[in-house]
Amino acid sequence: MNELPRNVSTSGPLPRISAEVAAGAAAPRSRLAAFVDSDLLHSFLQSKLVVAAAIVTALLVGAALLAPLIAPHDPYDLRSLSLLDSNMPPAWETGGDQRYLLGTDDQGRDILSTILYGTRSSILIGICSVMLAIAIGLSLGLWAGYAGGRVDSVVMRIADVQLTFPAILTALLIDGVVLAIVRNYRMEGSKFWILVVAIGLSFWVQYARTVRGVTLVERNKEYVEAARLIGLHPLKIMFQHILPNVLGPVLVIATINLALAVITEATLSFLGVGLPPTEPSLGTMIQIGNKYLFSGSWWMVAFPGLTLALLALAVNLLGDWLRDALNPKLR
Amino acid sequence: MLAFAIRRLFEAAFVMVTVALLAFVLFRFVGDPVNQMVGQDTSIEDRIRLREELGLNDPIPVQFGRFLADAARFEFGISYQMKQPVTTIIAERFPATLELALAAALFALALGIPMGVYTGIHRDSWLSKFFLSVSLIGVSLPTFLIGILLIYVFAVWLGVLPSFGRGDVVRVGFWRTGLLTVSGLKALILPAVTLGLFQMTLVTRLVRSEMLEVLRTDYIKFARARGLPQRAINFGHALKNTLVPVITVIGLQLGAIIAFAIITETVFQWPGMGLMFIQAVQNADIPIMAAYLMLVAFLFVLINFIVDLIYVRVDPRIRIYGRGV
Numbered sequence: 001m002n003e004l005p006r007n008v009s010t011s012g013p014l015p016r017i018s019a020e021v022a023a024g025a026a027a028p029r030s031r032l033a034a035f036v037d038s039d040l041l042h043s044f045l046q047s048k049l050v051v052a053a054a055i056v057t058a059l060l061v062g063a064a065l066l067a068p069l070i071a072p073h074d075p076y077d078l079r080s081l082s083l084l085d086s087n088m089p090p091a092w093e094t095g096g097d098q099r100y101l102l103g104t105d106d107q108g109r110d111i112l113s114t115i116l117y118g119t120r121s122s123i124l125i126g127i128c129s130v131m132l133a134i135a136i137g138l139s140l141g142l143w144a145g146y147a148g149g150r151v152d153s154v155v156m157r158i159a160d161v162q163l164t165f166p167a168i169l170t171a172l173l174i175d176g177v178v179l180a181i182v183r184n185y186r187m188e189g190s191k192f193w194i195l196v197v198a199i200g201l202s203f204w205v206q207y208a209r210t211v212r213g214v215t216l217v218e219r220n221k222e223y224v225e226a227a228r229l230i231g232l233h234p235l236k237i238m239f240q241h242i243l244p245n246v247l248g249p250v251l252v253i254a255t256i257n258l259a260l261a262v263i264t265e266a267t268l269s270f271l272g273v274g275l276p277p278t279e280p281s282l283g284t285m286i287q288i289g290n291k292y293l294f295s296g297s298w299w300m301v302a303f304p305g306l307t308l309a310l311l312a313l314a315v316n317l318l319g320d321w322l323r324d325a326l327n328p329k330l331r
Numbered sequence: 332m333l334a335f336a337i338r339r340l341f342e343a344a345f346v347m348v349t350v351a352l353l354a355f356v357l358f359r360f361v362g363d364p365v366n367q368m369v370g371q372d373t374s375i376e377d378r379i380r381l382r383e384e385l386g387l388n389d390p391i392p393v394q395f396g397r398f399l400a401d402a403a404r405f406e407f408g409i410s411y412q413m414k415q416p417v418t419t420i421i422a423e424r425f426p427a428t429l430e431l432a433l434a435a436a437l438f439a440l441a442l443g444i445p446m447g448v449y450t451g452i453h454r455d456s457w458l459s460k461f462f463l464s465v466s467l468i469g470v471s472l473p474t475f476l477i478g479i480l481l482i483y484v485f486a487v488w489l490g491v492l493p494s495f496g497r498g499d500v501v502r503v504g505f506w507r508t509g510l511l512t513v514s515g516l517k518a519l520i521l522p523a524v525t526l527g528l529f530q531m532t533l534v535t536r537l538v539r540s541e542m543l544e545v546l547r548t549d550y551i552k553f554a555r556a557r558g559l560p561q562r563a564i565n566f567g568h569a570l571k572n573t574l575v576p577v578i579t580v581i582g583l584q585l586g587a588i589i590a591f592a593i594i595t596e597t598v599f600q601w602p603g604m605g606l607m608f609i610q611a612v613q614n615a616d617i618p619i620m621a622a623y624l625m626l627v628a629f630l631f632v633l634i635n636f637i638v639d640l641i642y643v644r645v646d647p648r649i650r651i652y653g654r655g656v
Binding site (some may be wrong): 035157161164165166168169171172175176177179180259263266267270271272273286290293294296298301305306308309312313316317 | 342345346349352357361410467468470471472473474475476479480481483487494521586587590591593594597598608609611612613615617620624627628632
């Protein structure tokens with residue numbers, strides 16, 4: 001579990017967000033380390049299922065991040081593709097080729113390499129969008145909880161309206177609107193960032209509500225009072241004094257949200273509004289493979305589908321465990 | 332009760348106006364409505380005339396007011412892609428989605444409640460553990476993957492159920508139903524199961540945790556002490572008291588079912604509103620997107636409102652709280 005916060009704080013291409021998250025994460029790092037030494041590690045090793053989930057997550061994330069180094073082929077390099085190699089079954093089936101362990105897709109791309117690259121896109125989009133959601137939710141939640149009054153009611157009203165809709169619908173809508181704008185003004189936008197924005201904007205509410213709740217309690221404590229009395233800037237109080245107290249629940253939501261974000265990205269790609277077939281994610285691969293299901297090319301869906309299912313299940317299990325371990329009130 | 336209902340009604344109206352504002356901004360500012368409606372060879376004079384006719388030169392608040400009035404009558408203009416009134420297109424597709432959503436909710440309840448009761452009563456049996464592992468997988472797997480899996484098993488491999496479409500439909504008044512033909516019912520099974528699976532796991536877990544809670548209370552212990560048969564205690568006393576939250580959650584989940592129908596309808600090429608919406612997103616067909624947004628928002632707000640009222644009727648504690656605030 002140690003690697004999750006590390007990923008969150010270092011791999012962020014958005015400078016503003018990573019600065020914020022890093023500022024918050026740096027302070028409690030040592031406290032977290034001490035915590036890990038005691039209860040958390042113990043409860044972690046207690047459940048074989050959780051250890052297995054952590055290993056699977058680590059393997060998948062590791063393989064995905066190292067994709068350019070370990071993948072046998074480069075699926076983005078169109079020159080290396082040959083249509084003669086398309087629709088090949090896995091190597092152990094009749095008609096399979098030793099060069100393509102898990103077979104090839106309709107363009108002659110190696111499934112194994114494409115899965116590695118696709119998992120990388122999926123995980124990166126997941127992490128970036130969760131970071132965006134945290135940045136928005138954390139800032140708005142702190143602001144609403146600390147300032148109270150009108151700010152609070154406006155932010156929470158917006159949150160309520162958005163909460164009326166499931167996140168997948170919000171993400172689809174934002175994705176659709178951005179696509180329409182990009183198309184109308186002929187902007188060259190990367191689909192990657194459109195997806196990050198769409199998913200990030202649809203997940204911020206949960207953080208905002210949680211952070212606001214904690215902030216409302218912390219605001220009235222003596223240490224905040226003291227900080228206010230010695231004339232600290234409200235921003236400093238919010239981000240340096242209150243923020244460390246909300247990081248626990250935020251971390252739990254972030255883990256569970258990571259699985260949700262990966263699934264949402266895969267769903268959007270599957271629906272044809274996510275990553276394009278030229279730079280496939282797991283969802284895009286499943287969408288392509290789905291077209292060939294009836295011709296018996298099961299490997300085009302099965303392997304990316306299995307990878308996605310494993311990834312989602314493992315991260316979900318980790319999130320569930322983290323929630324229970326950090327919250328003794330739960331059964 | 333009345334004050335509570337009125338306050339909820341105001342909140343619902345606030346949500347609707349906010350969503351309408353979003354839909355209006357979409358409609359008016361994402362792309363130029365005139366350019367979308369006419370062909371390339373339309374002269375500039377015609378475009379200016381059309382612009383004037385559509386009222387696009389009026390002040391923005393006036394336009395928004397007109398949009399609201401149109402939306403209240405469910406008039407959203409002509410689809411850019413299909414060149415038909417949006418209302419006609421939606422009226423054609425609404426029954427398909429509603430039938431699918433209700434079938435999915437029914438499936439979720441019919442299987443989820445018994446599974447929840449069983450796992451709540453027999454906490455440590457292997458069957459309970461099996462049910463719970465299945466429900467964990469059901470929560471983790473993306474909907475479209477479950478759909479593809481079902482298609483592969485039941486349509487490709489076993490070849491017993493159709494993998495796409497609605498089968499034969501019968502027209503009853505304006506409503507085109509697939510529930511009255513054999514092929515229609517057969518076509519409904521796979522999509523309904525796909526759509527309902529997530530809700531089923533939710534119901535199972537909810538009923539289970541509620542059962543665990545209720546079975547610990549004093550009145551159950553008392554019923555046992557009176558020597559009532561186990562069956563009467565489990566179903567007559569315990570289950571009845573778990574159903575209030577279950578009804579609430581299912582009510583609220585009906586909205587989620589409609590949203591997730593987008594995915595299920597795409598997998599099964601089910602000719603409902605979800606498939607229409609996803610095609611509109613792909614084609615940047617703003618009138619359909621705006622109309623779908625408004626319709627879904629209306630359904631959600633309506634469901635939330637009804638659930639709130641039911642909840643207040645059933646649980647008197649909320650009524651008192653509502654009066655206090």
